[in-house]
Structure formats: structure tokens, C-alpha cells
Amino acid sequence: xxxxxxxxxxxxxxxxxxxxxxxxxxxxxxxxxxxxxxxxxxxxxxxxxxxxxxxxxxxxxxxxxxxxxxxxxxxxxxxxxxxxxxxxxxxxxx
Amino acid sequence: xxxxxxxxxxxxxxxxxxxxxxxxxxxxxxxxxxxxxxxxxxxxxxxxxxxxxxxxxxxxxxxxxxxxxxxxxxxxxxxxxxxxxxxxxxxxxxxxxxxxxxxxxxxxxxxxxxxxxxxxxxxxxxxxxxxxxxxxxxxxxxxxxxxxxxxxxxxxxxxxxxxxxxxxxxxxxxxxxxxxxxxxxxxxxxxxxxxxxxxxxxxxxxxxxxxxxxxxxxxxxxxxxxxxxxxxxxxxxxxxxxxxxxxxxxxxxxxxxxxxxxxxxxxxxxxxxxxxxxxxxxxxxxxxxxxxxxxxxxxxxxxxxxxxxxxxxxxxxxxxxxxxxxxxxxxxxxxxxxxxxxxxxxxxxxxxxxxxxxxxxxxxxxxxxxxxxxxxxxxxxxxxxxxxxxxxxxxxxxxxxxxxxxxxxxxxxxxx
Numbered sequence: 119x120x121x122x123x124x125x126x127x128x129x130x131x132x133x134x135x136x137x138x139x140x141x142x143x144x145x146x147x148x149x150x151x152x153x154x155x156x157x158x159x160x161x162x163x164x165x166x167x168x169x170x171x172x173x174x175x176x177x178x179x180x181x182x183x184x185x186x187x188x189x190x191x192x193x194x195x196x197x198x199x200x201x202x203x204x205x206x207x208x209x210x211x212x
Numbered sequence: 213x214x215x216x217x218x219x220x221x222x223x224x225x226x227x228x229x230x231x232x233x234x235x236x237x238x239x240x241x242x243x244x245x246x247x248x249x250x251x252x253x254x255x256x257x258x259x260x261x262x263x264x265x266x267x268x269x270x271x272x273x274x275x276x277x278x279x280x281x282x283x284x285x286x287x288x289x290x291x292x293x294x295x296x297x298x299x300x301x302x303x304x305x306x307x308x309x310x311x312x313x314x315x316x317x318x319x320x321x322x323x324x325x326x327x328x329x330x331x332x333x334x335x336x337x338x339x340x341x342x343x344x345x346x347x348x349x350x351x352x353x354x355x356x357x358x359x360x361x362x363x364x365x366x367x368x369x370x371x372x373x374x375x376x377x378x379x380x381x382x383x384x385x386x387x388x389x390x391x392x393x394x395x396x397x398x399x400x401x402x403x404x405x406x407x408x409x410x411x412x413x414x415x416x417x418x419x420x421x422x423x424x425x426x427x428x429x430x431x432x433x434x435x436x437x438x439x440x441x442x443x444x445x446x447x448x449x450x451x452x453x454x455x456x457x458x459x460x461x462x463x464x465x466x467x468x469x470x471x472x473x474x475x476x477x478x479x480x481x482x483x484x485x486x487x488x489x490x491x492x493x494x495x496x497x498x499x500x501x502x503x504x505x506x507x508x509x510x511x512x513x514x515x516x517x518x519x520x521x522x523x524x525x526x527x528x529x530x531x532x533x534x535x536x537x538x539x540x541x542x543x544x545x546x547x548x549x550x551x552x553x554x555x556x557x558x559x560x561x562x563x564x565x566x567x568x569x570x571x572x573x574x575x576x577x578x579x580x581x582x583x584x585x586x587x588x589x590x591x592x593x594x595x596x597x598x599x600x601x602x603x604x605x606x607x608x609x610x611x612x613x614x615x616x617x618x619x620x621x622x623x624x625x626x627x628x
Binding site: 119130131132136137138139153154157158160161162163164165166167170172188190191192193 | 450451452453456461462463464465466510511512513514515519521554610611623624625626
């Protein structure tokens with residue numbers, strides 16, 4: 119699979135470490151989260167058969183985190199964004 | 213019809229005109245006591261033990277495609293019980309004992325072959341870890357044997373003992389491990405379940421669950437609604453996809469695991485060899501093909517095929533430990549979809565929805581677990597309490613901190 123890195127262009131997916139379901143971006147607020155929230159965050163995952171948003175870490179490259187939208191039935195990648203931009207668009211790290 | 217040597221001779225002499233289909237093709241009834249979703253090894257085994265051990269025969273196994281067309285037909289056929297942890301080892305040893313009696317139980321030749329399995333050791337630390345594992349196996353009633361270098365050279369003279377990175381220093385053997393004809397497992401369980409009155413309904417896809425007031429009343433399928441006293445999900449590989457239809461998120465990711473077979477060769481490898489450090493394991497099928505594999509591809513996938521980097525990695529491992537494999541040609545390769553759980557261990561449990569039960573999360577250890585999975589799942593379905601041997605395989609173990617993590621990897625499924 120080739121991941122079209124937003125800064126570096128097309129890169130072999132073997133350069134990346136796969137971290138799964140991109141909902142890991144939505145970390146619960148430590149001040150208000152319940153143990154159930156943490157359990158869901160740490161252990162439960164979306165496991166979509168179709169287009170799925172995923173975190174890929176460019177360990178063998180610029181060490182950026184990407185949110186990759188990839189079809190789990192065909193392995194086709196439809197969009198790639200920096201996880202930083204995705205998180206900020208959700209209001210994180212303001 | 214019972215199968216026997218006498219029957220084979222009789223049929224041979226009379227033109228093979230007396231054989232009957234091994235199971236019926238019934239139309240689904242409006243309601244069953246128990247509907248099992250998934251006609252793979254585990255689902256068919258569950259039906260067999262429900263009927264034979266618990267006398268519950270008003271049971272349907274519904275299967276999207278044809279029975280045995282999923283992971284029970286896509287594995288590398290290895291059986292073993294060489295685990296370390298308390299939650300796992302008694303379960304897999306129970307499974308191995310059930311394998312040993314399987315053919316008599318089913319009256320079906322599953323070609324159970326206890327040709328032995330050996331894990332290679334390359335360092336002192338690894339030797340300590342494997343000896344500890346062997347002791348845990350023996351404490352749980354399994355067999356384990358430490359092999360020194362001379363013994364391995366005698367049994368497997370063709371290995372590369374002096375690899376610069378991973379020189380072979382010893383091995384942990386389980387002589388009772390081995391291989392089984394995987395398709396025959398599905399067919400044998402199906403034939404037995406059918407003979408006890410279980411309906412096996414193929415080409416019937418579950419499209420949803422009918423859940424009212426927190427109780428599951430049955431399943432919507434491509435062949436209409438089928439009512440059920442209890443619904444038992446048994447679709448490892450597709451668990452996340454199926455249970456999402458019941459609104460559940462699982463501690464599971466679906467990953468693709470590849471396997472490879474070479475052209476047929478003369479008898480070459482007596483047992484199963486695992487080279488864990490190099491991501492490679494191999495055995496030889498009765499037809500002569502070398503059956504080998506390695507790690508999962510590492511990303512979520514429902515496609516039953518993998519990518520080339522893993523093929524390269526597996527073949528590199530093979531060349532490093534067993535250079536003669538370079539003379540063989542790869543004949544076939546395929547992928548199967550694994551339920552990779554958050555601690556590398558399976559789940560056999562009720563769900564929070566009354567009447568809906570779950571069996572999945574087998575990672576890449578599902579085939580060897582088939583008999584014990586069916587046996588303990590049938591117990592749970594029949595009696596509504598977990599079987600003592602599978603009591604650790606609960607959904608709540610993550611919330612309670614009772615993970616069964618053989619490799620100590622934590623909640624990252626692609627590392628298990």
C-alpha cells in the first residue's frame with residue numbers, strides 16, 4: 119500500500135506503524151472522565167468493514183501522525199491528513 | 213450412515229452407489245431454541261456439543277456462504293497446547309484432549325496427526341522463558357520437553373544452526389501437538405450435528421438482530437426472520453462487523469493473516485517447526501506441500517488477501533532458518549481474517565443484551581481451539597454459566613484488569 123503523505127508525497131506503508139481506529143484522537147477529559155469512559159477509550163474500537171479512519175505513525179520517516187481513510191475491504195486509500203490538523207479541527211490543543 | 217473400513221470396501225465393490233449426503237439442506241424454521249451464527253469450525257462444533265452433550269437439538273447453524281469456507285478452511289491446521297498463563301493453558305489442553313478423541317466422537321476421519329511441534333530457542337533468556345512455559349504446560353497436565361542442540365540436529369538436520377543473528381541453541385517440543393485435516397473438522401462436526409437434528413442453513417446471511425426491550429428475539433436474514441430463544445454469534449474474523457449490527461463495540465480489531473503452500477515434495481519435515489524470532493513457522497501437509505506462514509499484515513482488513521511485504525518477510529525468515537526451502541516454489545497463498553483482541557486471548561461470554569451470546573477474539577489461535585471452543589460455548593448456551601475451563605474469557609476482564617496477555621504487549625492488537 120502507498121500512503122500519500124501530505125508533506126512528503128507517496129510513501130510505502132511499510133515505513134509506518136499502524137495504530138488503528140482514529141477515535142484514539144478523542145481522548146477523554148481527565149478531569150471529568152469516568153472509569154467507563156477510560157475503558158471504552160482504551161479497549162473498544164470501531165472495526166468497520168468499509169471506509170475507516172485510522173492512525174498511521176510515520177516512524178521510518180518524519181515521525182508525523184496521519185489520519186488515513188482506507189477501505190478495509192479493498193485496501194484503497196481515499197484521503198490522508200495530518201493527525202494534528204484533524205485534532206485541531208475537532209477543537210483539541212487550543 | 214456410519215463410516216467404517218468395511219463400508220468403504222463394500223461401496224468400492226458396488227460402484228459407490230450407496231453413499232448419502234453427509235448433511236441435509238433444510239429450509240429454515242420460524243423459530244429455534246438456539247440459532248448459531250457462523251457455520252465455521254467453532255459454530256458447527258458448538259452445535260455438535262449442544263446436541264450430543266446437552267441434548268438440545270432444536271438448533272440452527274446459519275452461514276452466509278458455505279460451511280467451512282471461512283477461517284476453518286484458511287488456516288495452517290496446527291494443533292498444540294503450549295501456552296503459559298492460567299487462563300489459557302487448561303483451555304488449550306482441554307482442546308488437545310478433545311482432538312485426541314475427535315475422530316471416534318464424530319465417526320469421521322479428520323486425519324488428526326500428532327507429529328509434534330517444536331519452538332526454536334536462540335538465547336539464554338529465551339531458554340529460561342521456554343523452560344518456564346514448559347513447566348506451566350506440565351503443571352496443567354500437558355506434555356512438554358526441552359530439546360538440546362544434539363536432539364534437534366538429529367530430528368531436524370536440515371536447519372541452519374549457525375545463523376549469525378539467531379543461532380539455534382535448543383527447542384521446546386510438544387510431542388502431542390501436530391496437524392489436522394482442517395476441512396474434515398468442519399465436515400465431521402456438520403455431519404454429526406445434522407445427524408442429531410441440527411439444521412445447517414447455508415447461503416443465509418444475517419442482516420440484523422431483532423432486539424426489543426434489551427432482549428434479542430432472533431435474527432433478520434437474507435432468507436427472512438428467524439426467531440430464537442438464544443442467538444449465538446460465532447463468526448471470528450467478522451465479529452466487529454456483525455456485532456455492530458447489535459450496537460456493540462468490541463475490544464477487537466480484524467486483521468489479515470497470510471499463509472503459503474509450496475509445491476508437493478517428498479516427506480521432508482517430520483513435525484511442525486516454529487521460528488518465532490524470525491516470524492516463520494512451517495509444517496508439511498500429507499499431500500507434501502510445505503505449509504508456512506508468519507505474522508499478520510498489521511492493519512485492519514476484511515479483505516481475505518494480504519500484501520507483499522509480509523510475503524517477503526516470511527520468506528526471508530524461511531531462508532534464514534531452513535535454507536533448502538529456497539529450492540521449493542510457492543504454489544498458493546491466501547489470507548484469513550482474524551479477530552485480534554486487546555490482550556491476544558479470546559472471549560466466550562454473554563453480552564449485555566439478554567439472549568445474545570458471543571464467541572470470538574481468537575486472534576490466530578482459533579483452529580486449534582475449535583473443539584474446546586465449541587464444548588465450552590455449548591455449556592454456556594445450555595446452562596447460562598461459563599464452563600469452568602473457559603471462565604476467564606469474559607468481556608469484563610479489561611475493565612477489571614484481568615487481561616490474559618501471553619506476550620505482555622498491552623492493548624495493541626497487532627502486536628499479539
